[in-house]
Amino acid sequence: MTEKYYIDLFEKFLCNQATDEEIGLLRSIIRSDRNIQQLLEDKLVASSTTMDDNTKRKIFGEIRKQIHSNKKTLSISHQKVLQWVAIFVLPIVSAFSVYLLTQNTDSSKNPTIITAQNGEKAEVTLPDGSLVWINSGSSLTYEADFNHKKRSVYLEGEAYFEVAKDEKRPFIVKTQSMDVQAIGTAFNVRSYNSEQQISTILLEGKIKVNVAEKETLLGVNQRATFDKYSKVLSTDNVDADNFVEWKKGNIYFNNQTFNDIALTLSRIYNVDIQFASEELRPMRFSGTLGSSGIKNALDILTLTSPMYYDVKDTTIILHHKKTVK
Structure with missing residues (x-):
């Protein structure tokens, strides 16, 4: 998801326009993504001072309710966050994140x-x-x-x-x-x-x-x-x-840049690929790479393009052939 999507969901929540589905989706992603609290805070804290008093009272009303209703069940880390929020009125977003994380919900309704x-x-x-x-x-x-x-x-x-x-x-x-x-x-x-x-x-x-x-x-x-x-x-x-050749384990590229191809191969084979020659990145390739593994895919690219590669530790490094002396 993009940062804008998170912010849009948060704004809809503040305006009482978020559906139960949207709130549930945001809650589940916050639970599974440790970076999202920091993301929301970084992106929205600058605008939090412009929030109206009703919005602030709504968010912190939820925080106060959670502090009183969950004293025995909150983890130490959540208690610290709540204390931090209670001491510093802003950022609003941290309060919202804690509210979503500490809400008592029926686990059967989780996405x-x-x-x-x-x-x-x-x-x-x-x-x-x-x-x-x-x-x-x-x-x-x-x-x-x-x-x-x-x-x-x-x-x-x-x-x-x-x-x-x-x-x-x-x-x-x-x-x-x-x-x-x-x-x-x-x-x-x-x-x-x-x-x-x-x-x-x-x-x-x-x-x-x-x-x-x-x-x-x-x-x-x-x-x-x-x-x-x-x-x-x-x-x-x-x-x-x-x-949809990827369903069979094959990889189809349609006039895609080597930069995009490297990202795709990294994702599919869970490997680290780096460029030693930046001029390779914008070059393009069309074709299907079979399902025989990362070495086979790189060998095909080597035969059909001005590229060669070597492996250093666990990293694959891509070179442009004309740089060979």
């Missing part, structure tokens, strides 16, 4: 988070029968009420979906900037924080893409791409099957 670490993949069947393949370095989150009134999941990374058909309850994949809605279809969504673009590609059926207050419909073998920097949404025709 489900499925994570595929770098070097791993995961397959999951959702409660509605939809099938999801989760690529390396990705996570999928859904609330306890999934498949009741709605079917929404949050994706960070890449996943392929085969959605169970249900015309009354559209299936929605939410990412940091793009929402993809389907009724019964198969599609791929890619939304890594480290990448400049978010994309979705349709293999079967139809999907509706919502991003930056724009909406577009995709047909089979069409791709929608949103550039996070320029805020431009574009569509094109592709061979969709190529883009």
Whole structure:
């Protein structure tokens, strides 16, 4: 998720506009991400002095309530945070984080988070029968009420979906900037924080893409791409099957830079890749690398590009061939 997404959720909470799903999602991510409290604090403390008195009273009312109701159950670390907040009126965000972390909630209502670490993949069947393949370095989150009134999941990374058909309850994949809605279809969504673009590609059926207050419909073998920097949404025709080769262990690159390729290989094989020659980064490659491991992938790149590599300890270093003396 982006910092802006966290801030937007926090602001909606302060304005009493956040849904139970959004509050639950933010709470679960705060629990699982040790950096988020610092992130929220760093980004919002500067604006906290402009918060109105009602907002401040709301947040600190919750903190005071938690101090009194959870004296016996709070951990020492949480007690220290609460004491810190009580002494210093600001930042507001720390109070909010503690409030979410210490809330008494029914564990059965906690969201489900499925994570595929770098070097791993995961397959999951959702409660509605939809099938999801989760690529390396990705996570999928859904609330306890999934498949009741709605079917929404949050994706960070890449996943392929085969959605169970249900015309009354559209299936929605939410990412940091793009929402993809389907009724019964198969599609791929890619939304890594480290990448400049978010994309979705349709293999079967139809999907509706919502991003930056724009909406577009995709047909089979069409791709929608949103550039996070320029805020431009574009569509094109592709061979969709190529883009889900990762399900079979293969890696397909479509005119991608070596910088992006290095990031992808690092994520898939859980290795550290560095550039000794910066001129390699913008060079591009198209093709499919097989499932025979990182050495095979690098050997193919060496044969088809002006690149060679060596291994130093546990780090792979990429060089440009013309730098060889």
